[in-house]
Amino acid sequence: MRTTSVNHFILETLQDSQTHLNAHQVYEQVRQRLPSLNPSTVYRALERLALAGKISVSDMGCGAVVYEAVGGCRHHHLVCHGCGAVITLGDDLVRGWFAQVEAGHHFQVATNHLVLFGYCEACRQKGEGQEQSLWEA
Amino acid sequence: MRTTSVNHFILETLQDSQTHLNAHQVYEQVRQRLPSLNPSTVYRALERLALAGKISVSDMGCGAVVYEAVGGCRHHHLVCHGCGAVITLGDDLVRGWFAQVEAGHHFQVATNHLVLFGYCEACRQKGEGQEQSLWEA
DNA sequence: AATTATAATGCAAATAATTGCAATTGCAAA
DNA sequence: TTTGCAATTGCAATTATTTGCATTATAATT
Known part of the structure; x- marks a missing residue:
């Protein structure tokens, strides 16, 4: 590269940012320094x-x-479908499990930010x- | 619903399909039965x-x-960034780990198809x- | 069967993301 | 330095996805 x-x-923009940024936000930030971007x-x-x-x-x-910039202490997130709450998931639990997956499948996991959806x-x-629909067994 | x-x-379309379908493919399939869709x-x-x-x-x-329709035997996937290979990951390993996450965070995981990227x-x-760039520590 | 509340749909417009191609730039070799 | 190749960029067009709003359809109620 x-x-x-x-x-x-x-x-630099992502490292300075304390939150996740979407492509448009990154664009706006960088554009201040590279107007023709x-x-x-x-x-x-x-x-x-x-x-x-x-x-x-x-x-x-x-x-x-x-x-998000990948820095020193990695973390992951749980996102609630109900209220949108974002819960941080430490890397310890994730890293250990990734190691299991890697060992079992001869595959090097590169995913560095896991997001699991669910309910808080x-x-x-x-x-x-808990929605139950009647029209399907 | x-x-x-x-x-x-x-x-029905997704259940009959043996592969993952994108929105457009689903649209084309269903449109054959509902032309004004x-x-x-x-x-x-x-x-x-x-x-x-x-x-x-x-x-x-x-x-x-x-x-993809969520049927009886769930499975997940490992996707290779290098060659695009898709490797199936059994639900056993995943379910067990989800249970850990749920127990540790009072969170009910709803993600039903996990995709991890990496290298086969x-x-x-x-x-x-293994790309290493020189311009950043 | 008629009424009603609300979910689902169509349509058009907005937003998000990707891609082809020609022009430009960074990096390394000469 | 200068040269050459491949990575990067801009631009325009395409594809993917979402959203607002008026209309239609479903399911429960009267």
């Missing part, structure tokens, strides 16, 4: 950085895919996610 | 069916998101995924 200004600025360049750079393992790509159910305690008690 | 013909036909109706129905747990939604790196044995030996 070449040391282009786009690669550099995107990485094209959105498709951002998409391609993000894809490149992701493939190189420098950033994570996740669908967190926000409409657009979000990106509160929504579960409210009965979210 | 109401018993509409769209819901019914989509579910609109693509956005398909997207909305797919979202509904997914939320009801009847189908799984996954980004398998094919450009478009793919859908062959690609790993070819050195895929």
Whole structure:
């Protein structure tokens, strides 16, 4: 991967950001420093950085895919379908399981940000996610 | 969820299909029986069916998101970034780990098709995924 | 069977993401 | 330096997906 200004600025933007950013947000940020920037360049750079393992790509159910710089302490997320709550999942539990998967399938896992959807305690008690339809066994 | 013909036909289409289908493929299939069908109706129905747990939604790196009916024996996938190979991951290993996550976080996991990206044995030996860039520590 | 509330649909427009291709740029070799 | 190749970019067009709103259809109620 070449040391282009786009690669550099995107990485810097994501590292400085405390939250996940979507492609458009990254575009707007970097555009302040590279006014002639094209959105498709951002998409391609993000894809490149992701493939190189420098950033994570996740669908967190926000409409657009979000990106994050992969730093020292990795973490993952649980996202509630009911209320949208985002719960952090430590890397310990994940890393251990990935190792199992890798050992069992001769496969090197590169996924660096796992997102699991489901229902949080509160929504579960409210009965979210218990929909039963009658028209199918 | 109401018993509409769209819901019914989509579910039937996905159940009959041996492979994952993307939204457009589902649309084309169902359109043969409901000629006036609109693509956005398909997207909305797919979202509904997914939320009801009847189908799984996954980004398998094919450009478009793919859908699959959730049947008796669940399975998950490992997708190789190098060659695109798709390896099946049994549910046993996954279910057990989900249970751990659920127990540790008071969260009911609803994700019913996990996709992990990485590198298969062959690609790993070819050195895929080992890119090192010099311009960043 | 008529009424009613609400889910589902069609359509068009907006947004998100990808792709082909020609022009440009970074990096390495000469 | 200069040259050459391959990676990167811009641009426009395409594809993928979502959303607002008026209309239609379903299922429960009267």
